[in-house]
Amino acid sequence: MAFEALYREHFASIWRGVQRFGVAERDAADATQEVFLIAYRSYGRFEGRSSVRTWLFGIAFRVAAARLRSASNRLEVLSGQRLLEDQPVQAALSEQRELVQLLELGLASLPLEQRAVLALFELEGFSGEEIAAVLEIPLGTVRSRLRLARAAFTRTLRELHAASRVFDRAPPREATHE
Amino acid sequence: MNDIKRWLDDPLACNSLEARVLSAGQSLTPPPGLEERSLAEFTGLVAVVAATATNAAAATPGELALLAEPGGAALGSTATTSLALGALKSLGIGVALGALGLGALQAFTPSLVPSTPRPTTSAASAASATARRAGSPSSEPQLPTEAQQAPAAAPSSIPSVGAPQNPSRSVTAPRAPSEAASSDSTAAPAAIDPPETTGSERRATASAPEASAPARLAASELKAEAQELARARNLLGEGRAGEALRVLEASARRFASGALRDERELLQVQALARLGQTEAARSRARLFLARDPKSALAPRMRRAAGLE
Numbered sequence: 113m114a115f116e117a118l119y120r121e122h123f124a125s126i127w128r129g130v131q132r133f134g135v136a137e138r139d140a141a142d143a144t145q146e147v148f149l150i151a152y153r154s155y156g157r158f159e160g161r162s163s164v165r166t167w168l169f170g171i172a173f174r175v176a177a178a179r180l181r182s183a184s185n186r187l188e189v190l191s192g193q194r195l196l197e198d199q200p201v202q203a204a205l206s207e208q209r210e211l212v213q214l215l216e217l218g219l220a221s222l223p224l225e226q227r228a229v230l231a232l233f234e235l236e237g238f239s240g241e242e243i244a245a246v247l248e249i250p251l252g253t254v255r256s257r258l259r260l261a262r263a264a265f266t267r268t269l270r271e272l273h274a275a276s277r278v279f280d281r282a283p284p285r286e287a288t289h290e
Numbered sequence: 291m292n293d294i295k296r297w298l299d300d301p302l303a304c305n306s307l308e309a310r311v312l313s314a315g316q317s318l319t320p321p322p323g324l325e326e327r328s329l330a331e332f333t334g335l336v337a338v339v340a341a342t343a344t345n346a347a348a349a350t351p352g353e354l355a356l357l358a359e360p361g362g363a364a365l366g367s368t369a370t371t372s373l374a375l376g377a378l379k380s381l382g383i384g385v386a387l388g389a390l391g392l393g394a395l396q397a398f399t400p401s402l403v404p405s406t407p408r409p410t411t412s413a414a415s416a417a418s419a420t421a422r423r424a425g426s427p428s429s430e431p432q433l434p435t436e437a438q439q440a441p442a443a444a445p446s447s448i449p450s451v452g453a454p455q456n457p458s459r460s461v462t463a464p465r466a467p468s469e470a471a472s473s474d475s476t477a478a479p480a481a482i483d484p485p486e487t488t489g490s491e492r493r494a495t496a497s498a499p500e501a502s503a504p505a506r507l508a509a510s511e512l513k514a515e516a517q518e519l520a521r522a523r524n525l526l527g528e529g530r531a532g533e534a535l536r537v538l539e540a541s542a543r544r545f546a547s548g549a550l551r552d553e554r555e556l557l558q559v560q561a562l563a564r565l566g567q568t569e570a571a572r573s574r575a576r577l578f579l580a581r582d583p584k585s586a587l588a589p590r591m592r593r594a595a596g597l598e
Contacts, residue, residue: 119332123325128318141320141328142512146549148332149339149512153586182547211314218311233296234312240291255291262297262308269307 115155119148122165125236126172132231133176134224143179147172162245169236170246173228180224214272221268226261233258331513338516342523342553515545522557531564552578556587560594571595 123144130143150171151158158167219227228247232238233254238246243254297303298312518541525534538558545551555578562571575595579588592598 116329116333119329120325123328124320127320127324131318141324145328145332145335145512149335149549152336153339208314208317211311212318214307215311215315233291233294234298235315237296240294251291255294258291258294266308269311 115152118151118164122168123148125165126168129169129172129231129236130176132219132235133173133228134180134220135176139179143172143175146175150175162242166238166242166245169232169238170248173246177224214269217272218265218268222261222264226257226264229254229257230261230265335512335516338520338523339550339553342519342550342557511545512549515541515548515550518544519550519553519557522554522561526557526561526564529564531561535561535565552582552585552587556591556594559591563594563596568596572597 126147127140127144130147131137131140135143147168151168154171158164162170219231222230225247229243232243232246233240240251240254240258244251247254249257295303297306297309298316300309303309518537522534522537522541525531525537535558538554538561541548541554542551542558545554548554555574559571559575559578562568562574572595575591575597578585578591579597582588585591
């Protein structure tokens with residue numbers, strides 16, 4: 113497979129993925145380039161033991177984690193509660209944009225390890241085994257992190273209830289956690 | 291985890307706020323044109339990294355001979371030259387690498403189209419052997435590529451990297467990941483931190499930058515870092531080692547934990563050596579080699595510092 117084809121096939125999902133892992137949208141393109149640069153250098157050693165997508169997301173997670181550890185980015189990673197206090201959901205936003213913002217707030221409220229599991233499982237459709245490969249953790253840890261992430265995510269959304277008109281249009285129903 | 295349903299797949303949760311929020315998030319797509327712009331930049335970035343890895347500008351006569359061996363057989367290909375120059379132009383780098391550097395780009399290509407699967411434990415050595423055959427001892431693992439075989443016909447501006455090492459393994463047929471992660475240090479995704487991986491790549495792992503480390507790359511800084519590297523490399527190629535060193539030192543301050551740190555350090559050692567500062571060059575090279583002895587750039591670092 114030509115690397116360009118691989119790049120094109122996975123660009124959007126990696127661009128989205130690094131943001132799910134906490135990279136700011138304005139930095140997402142650069143982080144995505146870093147992911148593909150590492151992949152390009154390392155592709156000679158990729159043996160296909162996991163899917164290319166799983167492999168790329170593993171790199172993406174580490175790139176995002178490294179960026180989040182840096183001082184400047186750390187300052188940008190605010191908790192969902194802090195974001196809520198600083199930037200209340202604006203009524204002028206479209207419902208779609210409002211929902212996306214809620215998602216960002218909900219994910220931002222989670223520790224990176226939980227956020228990654230939730231995003232990979234719920235948004236990217238990875239299986240538990242694939243998530244274990246991406247994050248290099250045991251399957252049991254994936255399960256426990258998902259459980260914790262779901263509970264915290266739901267809690268954050270409930271906390272946002274009063275601030276978001278989305279809830280006014282459709283009363284929220286409790287989601288099952290497992 | 292088959293017993294756990296995704297919220298979006300769970301009839302009991304499909305109308306929940308959680309599901310609605312997640313559904314909205316799935317629609318997130320890159321802005322129009324971003325993929326094309328990024329691809330163009332990436333192509334230029336790869337060209338700069340590859341050119342540094344093969345280091346045509348600072349190559350010794352012996353190294354030039356190596357580059358002219360079969361792996362560099364496509365040197366001077368007009369079509370390839372235009373292709374790579376276009377890539378560099380897209381990155382905004384106004385340098386002329388020359389046919390040799392562009393050939394080096396091809397030699398760098400970590401293509402993987404093996405006729406037979408290679409044992410995991412020998413992957414690195416096999417790749418290194420192939421790299422030597424390709425006449426580019428310091429570059430990343432590489433095998434003969436389609437581009438090298440027919441460069442003028444290569445449709446892609448990114449050097450082809452072929453298929454994963456075992457072509458029989460479909461990219462859509464993942465193996466048990468925990469097994470892959472625990473039983474084989476070269477397997478993906480652990481492959482981003484294999485022994486021969488560069489330090490820059492290792493810094494993308496969980497053990498990378500500490501809290502006190504300088505800020506990571508901000509938007510488009512990867513491009514800026516590549517541009518500075520290309521500029522320094524160009525100066526070095528013109529025999530202006532002092533200027534190159536100043537550019538590199540400024541770049542090191544600006545991009546202390548940049549993705550191209552290893553390439554920059556190699557150029558710094560080469561510049562020092564050109565200036566006759568042999569001990570300084572060796573000292574830097576030893577530090578590099580102590581930190582990352584199995585770096586793909588290690589052989590060239592040793593050669594540049596005269597440690598061989």
